[in-house]
Amino acid sequence: AQKVTQAQTEISVVEKEDVTLDCVYETRDTTYYLFWYKQPPSGELVFLIRRNSFDEQNEISGRYSWNFQKSTSSFNFTITASQVVDSAVYFCALSEAGASGSARQLTFGSGTQLTVLP
Amino acid sequence: DSGVTQTPKHLITATGQRVTLRCSPRSGDLSVYWYQQSLDQGLQFLIQYYNGEERAKGNILERFSAQQFPDLHSELNLSSLELGDSALYFCASSVELRGQYGYTFGSGTRLTVV
Numbered sequence: 462a463q464k465v466t467q468a469q470t471e472i473s474v475v476e477k478e479d480v481t482l483d484c485v486y487e488t489r490d491t492t493y494y495l496f497w498y499k500q501p502p503s504g505e506l507v508f509l510i511r512r513n514s515f516d517e518q519n520e521i522s523g524r525y526s527w528n529f530q531k532s533t534s535s536f537n538f539t540i541t542a543s544q545v546v547d548s549a550v551y552f553c554a555l556s557e558a559g560a561s562g563s564a565r566q567l568t569f570g571s572g573t574q575l576t577v578l579p
Numbered sequence: 580d581s582g583v584t585q586t587p588k589h590l591i592t593a594t595g596q597r598v599t600l601r602c603s604p605r606s607g608d609l610s611v612y613w614y615q616q617s618l619d620q621g622l623q624f625l626i627q628y629y630n631g632e633e634r635a636k637g638n639i640l641e642r643f644s645a646q647q648f649p650d651l652h653s654e655l656n657l658s659s660l661e662l663g664d665s666a667l668y669f670c671a672s673s674v675e676l677r678g679q680y681g682y683t684f685g686s687g688t689r690l691t692v693v
Contacts, residue, residue: 496682498684504667504686504687504689505581505684505686505687506669506684506687508681508682508683508684511681552622556682565635566612566624566627566635566637567612567614567624567671567682568624569614569621569622570621571621572621572622
């Protein structure tokens with residue numbers, strides 16, 4: 462069975478600080494997909510990134526960066542120079558590859574509440 | 580607009596009642612997933628439909644049921660509602676593109692049982 466653990470329940474930082482959100486996953490599949498979603502106070506789930514299990518290249522998008530390490534089953538998310546608008550709940554999620562044409566369901570971590578103070 | 584439409588956005592109902600939540604997937608997506616987000620359980624997968632057929636089941640109560648219609652929209656039926664069913668219910672749809680899976684979420688239906 463697959464599992465996603467986000468050990469940090471809440472993180473509070475001051476604006477312009479860097480912050481890293483941790484995500485550790487468990488799966489028996491060799492092909493899987495990892496995701497990060499942002500849930501602002503308005504409630505919707507905003508897609509941030511998808512990473513395939515066979516692509517360990519780290520990714521940077523503006524102030525966001527992701528560090529994928531299969532050896533430690535981790536997919537951590539770093540926000541550089543945080544801003545108040547980054548305040549939200551962030552979810553890490555995992556899906557295993559299904560039969561062609563039908564993706565398997567996402568398994569979510571419990572989320573990390575990030576608060577960025579001005 | 581994500582392309583996945585959920586209605587209604589808010590629903591308030593009494594215990595013991597039955598409600599139906601509706602989801603229209605993004606155009607071309609064949610899979611629909613339902614998730615429940617409650618304060619104590621987090622984001623829990625309920626059920627998946629693919630092209631009209633049930634594909635996977637998660638932690639869905641027997642009081643809950645779902646279906647996907649020929650036009651691919653889906654409905655989640657919740658009956659004999661209890662206070663603990665109060666939650667945000669999300670629908671998502673997915674597509675496989677060259678081996679890549681993408682999931683698109685609707686904005687959710689907030690259900691309050693009083």
